[in-house]
Amino acid sequence: MVSPKFLREDVEALKFYPAGEHSDVEAVIKLEGVGFAFGRNQVLENISLEIRRGDFLAVLGPNGAGKTTLLKIILGLYQPGTGMLKLFGMDGSRFRERYRIGYVPQKGAAFGDFPATVWEVVATGRTARAGLWRRLAPKDREKITAALSALGLEELAHRPVRALSGGQRQRVAIARALAAEPEVLLLDEAAEGLDPAGEDAFYGLLERLNRGQGMTVVLVTHDIGAVSRRVRKVVFLNRRIVFEGASEECLENGKLSALYGMPVYVPGSVGRRRQEVYGKGS
Amino acid sequence: MDIYQCDFFLRAMAAGALCGVMCPLVGVFVVARRFAFLADALGHVSLTGVAVGLVLGIAPGIPAMAVVLAAAFAAEWLRQKERFYAEAFLAVVMAGGLALGVILISKSRGFGADLAGYLFGSLLTVTVQDLYLILGLAAGGVLVILFLYRSLFALALDEEYARSAGFPVPAVNAAFMVVAAAVVAMAIRAVGVLLAGALVVVPVLIAVRVNRSFRGVTVTAALTGAVLVIGGLHLSYALDLPPGPAVVLLGIAVLAGAALVQQAMQFKSDGSKPYLGGQEVARAGGSGHPADQAVTRGDLRP
Numbered sequence: 126m127v128s129p130k131f132l133r134e135d136v137e138a139l140k141f142y143p144a145g146e147h148s149d150v151e152a153v154i155k156l157e158g159v160g161f162a163f164g165r166n167q168v169l170e171n172i173s174l175e176i177r178r179g180d181f182l183a184v185l186g187p188n189g190a191g192k193t194t195l196l197k198i199i200l201g202l203y204q205p206g207t208g209m210l211k212l213f214g215m216d217g218s219r220f221r222e223r224y225r226i227g228y229v230p231q232k233g234a235a236f237g238d239f240p241a242t243v244w245e246v247v248a249t250g251r252t253a254r255a256g257l258w259r260r261l262a263p264k265d266r267e268k269i270t271a272a273l274s275a276l277g278l279e280e281l282a283h284r285p286v287r288a289l290s291g292g293q294r295q296r297v298a299i300a301r302a303l304a305a306e307p308e309v310l311l312l313d314e315a316a317e318g319l320d321p322a323g324e325d326a327f328y329g330l331l332e333r334l335n336r337g338q339g340m341t342v343v344l345v346t347h348d349i350g351a352v353s354r355r356v357r358k359v360v361f362l363n364r365r366i367v368f369e370g371a372s373e374e375c376l377e378n379g380k381l382s383a384l385y386g387m388p389v390y391v392p393g394s395v396g397r398r399r400q401e402v403y404g405k406g407s
Numbered sequence: 408m409d410i411y412q413c414d415f416f417l418r419a420m421a422a423g424a425l426c427g428v429m430c431p432l433v434g435v436f437v438v439a440r441r442f443a444f445l446a447d448a449l450g451h452v453s454l455t456g457v458a459v460g461l462v463l464g465i466a467p468g469i470p471a472m473a474v475v476l477a478a479a480f481a482a483e484w485l486r487q488k489e490r491f492y493a494e495a496f497l498a499v500v501m502a503g504g505l506a507l508g509v510i511l512i513s514k515s516r517g518f519g520a521d522l523a524g525y526l527f528g529s530l531l532t533v534t535v536q537d538l539y540l541i542l543g544l545a546a547g548g549v550l551v552i553l554f555l556y557r558s559l560f561a562l563a564l565d566e567e568y569a570r571s572a573g574f575p576v577p578a579v580n581a582a583f584m585v586v587a588a589a590v591v592a593m594a595i596r597a598v599g600v601l602l603a604g605a606l607v608v609v610p611v612l613i614a615v616r617v618n619r620s621f622r623g624v625t626v627t628a629a630l631t632g633a634v635l636v637i638g639g640l641h642l643s644y645a646l647d648l649p650p651g652p653a654v655v656l657l658g659i660a661v662l663a664g665a666a667l668v669q670q671a672m673q674f675k676s677d678g679s680k681p682y683l684g685g686q687e688v689a690r691a692g693g694s695g696h697p698a699d700q701a702v703t704r705g706d707l708r709p
Contacts, residue, residue, distance in 0.1 A: 200571040223573030230571075236564060239439040241621040249561040253572035257558050285619040305572065 152211070153178050153309050153341050154199055159208035161194055168194045170365050172208070176343060178308070181335040181355070183372070184345045186362035192345045193231060195362065196311050199343075200228055213308075224254040227307030229298050229315040231345075236286045236294060243289070243297050244282045247272055250304035272304040275330065292319045299327070303334075309341040310334065316348060324348075328355050410644055419530040419650070420637055422538050425545040426590075426597035427636035431610035431628035432552050433590045436583065438611045439563035439621070445482055447604030448497045449591045452478040452504030454600045457525045458511035467525065468540070468592050476588035478504060483580055508600075528599035528651025530640060537596065544589045551586050555579055560621055597636060598651035609658035610635060616665045635661065 154176040161169040169191040176182060184192050197203045198210060201223065210217030213225065227250075236246060248261065248269050255265045273279050276296040281289065286297055295315065302310060310331075316324045332355060334340040344356065359375040361368035368375060410416050430446075437445050456474030460467025478500060485500075486493045512522060524532065533541075552559070558579045561569040570576050594603035614628035639654030646653070 197571075202567065202570055221573065223571065226571075228568065228571045230565075230567060237439070237441070239563070239621070240615055240618050240624050241560075241564060242619060245560070245621050246564060249557070249564060249569075250572070252557045252561065253574065257574060258554065283619070288619075301568070 151177050153213055154343075155211040156195075156198075156205075157209045157211075159198060159205045159210060161191070161198060161203060161206050168364065169198075169205075172362075172366055174360060174366060174369070176309075176341060178341055179335070179339050180358055181331070181342045182344065182358045182360060183356040184343065184360045184362055185347075185349065185375075190363045192362055193313055196228075196313050196343070196345055199311060200226065224305040225308045227302035227305055227310040229295075229302050229310070229312040231313040231315075231317070236297070238287045240285050240287065242283050243273070243278055243286055243300075244269065246286055246297055247278075247300045247304050250301035254305040268306060269304050272300040275303060276300040292323050295319055296323070296327075299330075307340070309343065311343045311345075313345045314347065315344070316346065331355070415531055415533070416640070416644070418533045418535065418538050419640055422533040422541045423530050423597055423636035423640055423650075423654070424633040425541050426593045426606065427610070427632035427634070428629045429545050429548050429590045429632075430594050430597075430603075430606040431614070431632040432548065432625065433583075433587050434607035434611040435614075435621075435625050435628055436559050436563050437587070438608060438615075440566075442482075442486065442493075443604075443608050444494050444497055445479070445587075446591070446607035448482065448501035448504075449475045449478055449587065450594065450600050450603030450607075451501045452508075453591055453595055453603070454508030454525070455504045455511065456508075457522075457595065457600065458508040458515075461522070462511055462515045468595070471595060472588050472592040474504070475591045476585060479584040479588050480581075483584060524599070525595060526599045526601050527649055528595070528597050528602065528654075530597055530636075530650045533596065541593055541596065544593055548586045548589055551582055555582060559583060563621075598654055602651050602655045605655045605658060606632065606636070609655070609662055613658070613662050613665050616669050631661075 152175045154174070156172050156174045159169060159172040160167070172195065184195065186192050194203060198205050199212070199217075201217065201220070204218065212220040213222075250272070251261060251265050251269050255261055261269075270279070273282055276299055278293075278296055278300055281293065286294060289297065295317070296319075299312075299315065312331075316327050319327055331342050331344070335342045342356075356372050359368065359370065359372045360366055361375065434443075434446060437443055453471040453475045456471030457467040459470040459474070463470070481500060482493075482497055485496045489496055558569070558574050561572070561574050562576060562579060566576065590607070591603050594606050597603075598606050610628045610632035611624065613631050614624045618624045618627055635658045636654050639657045640650055642648065642657055643650040643653040
């Protein structure tokens with residue numbers, strides 16, 4: 126069995142905001158009645174959601190349910206058509222400290238074929254926090270090294286990203302997000318492209334960041350198996366929020382199958398629970 | 408006669424070297440954003456500005472810069488609004504600019520000799536005033552690019568990520584477009600409106616073949632641009648060729664040579680592709696990461 130290297134203790138070198146440091150703001154992300162449409166196509170409708178500091182949340186839903194759109198609204202890439210977004214207690218449109226929210230995009234591995242080393246790419250994450258107009262200080266370089274180390278990328282630091290495999294590129298995207306020492310980490314299908322060992326290590330890393338360092342993690346995923354084993358809270362989205370609660374609750378009594386409208390097999394669930402997950406139709 | 412004792416040749420070399428450095432500095436970010444056609448389009452559109460300058464009897468560089476700047480902002484707007492057809496629309500803008508320039512010139516007579524210089528460059532006629540202007544534009548351009556380097560790199564790499572991380576994307580884009588307009592106006596002097604795009608893009612394509620880092624590409628492309636222009640000038644003198652086309656053809660020859668050398672080197676090393684694919688990592692057993700090694704060995708194959 127391969128022992129994944131990026132479960133190493135090195136992640137401790139990145140000092141994130143421990144839970145409670147900003148205890149005056151409990152809800153780091155708050156959406157109230159948010160709606161969004163692409164032209165006439167209503168993608169999100171009346172979304173009200175509160176993500177608290179230290180949450181480990183998965184956003185599930187079928188294709189076209191609006192999961193990525195929801196993340197992009199939180200990231201300020203889209204402006205909500207209706208409703209209100211608050212980030213760290215501040216109106217989303219006025220929020221300027223964007224580096225406090227790390228982002229690993231759906232195609233994090235698509236850095237293109239233009240030459241750029243792993244170090245250069247990860248450093249862009251730190252630049253966002255350190256200041257766009259000044260040189261990176263030794264402390265910033267340490268943080269970049271720590272982010273590389275946390276993802277097992279130290280030896281690849283001076284290699285061109287275009288020469289890496291898809292899984293390695295995905296790790297680069299995660300390291301870039303971590304280099305900014307975000308308080309919240311948003312990941313959009315970020316385990317895509319990782320091999321089984323890498324995927325396991327990836328979720329292990331998220332757990333460590335969440336439980337050990339108090340980082341709020343929001344995961345958009347189709348990987349229901351990961352949801353069942355790792356996250357504490359699940360939001361099921363299908364244009365509206367159709368379920369919000371503990372992950373165990375989501376998996377009980379064929380609820381997930383009912384939400385998807387078809388039998389859903391959850392890898393890792395066994396015995397009676399597995400049959401429940403299959404739902405009545407199976 | 409020693410050519411280095413001729414003031415016009417020394418001025419041409421100085422102006423050419425500055426253009427040769429500046430064009431690829433802009434080109435690196437344009438090519439990385441897969442918008443290399445922009446350089447060519449802006450060069451062609453600048454003919455309208457040149458024509459306006461000739462008709463009004465003012466230095467064509469200024470109206471050319473203004474027209475290029477307007478076209479650059481239009482191109483950026485198109486890129487944002489029409490993601491899939493941006494290049495097609497840019498071709499329309501380019502053709503429109505060129506057509507308008509030709510019509511303006513055809514309606515005004517007596518610019519034949521001047522026009523050839525603007526179409527294909529006129530480095531050998533650079534005056535001291537021209538040189539100062541080019542020096543000023545180059546210094547300003549270098550300062551802006553150095554100041555914005557990190558942001559420009561982040562944008563070139565992944566614009567969506569840059570926006571999400573709080574990089575001031577519209578402001579950075581606007582500043583870059585101003586520099587691009589100034590650089591294209593400079594390139595008109597060196598190689599002319601029809602070949603300006605080549606001076607922006609060719610040194611970058613050469614640098615991409617021999618570098619692994621973005622910084623390496625940036626420095627190499629700038630130096631390559633300067634060497635190409637100076638080399639092209641000498642070639643032009645030695646073979647009695649027009650300087651602009653000589654610079655561009657020399658660049659293309661170097662690019663073809665670099666591609667051949669790279670292919671030969673890849674062929675020598677078991678046909679692998681050192682920079683252009685994943686084989687380099689796979690050959691080296693990945694990062695040493697156990698998972699990478701396992702993948703390389705095929706342990707994880709189902």
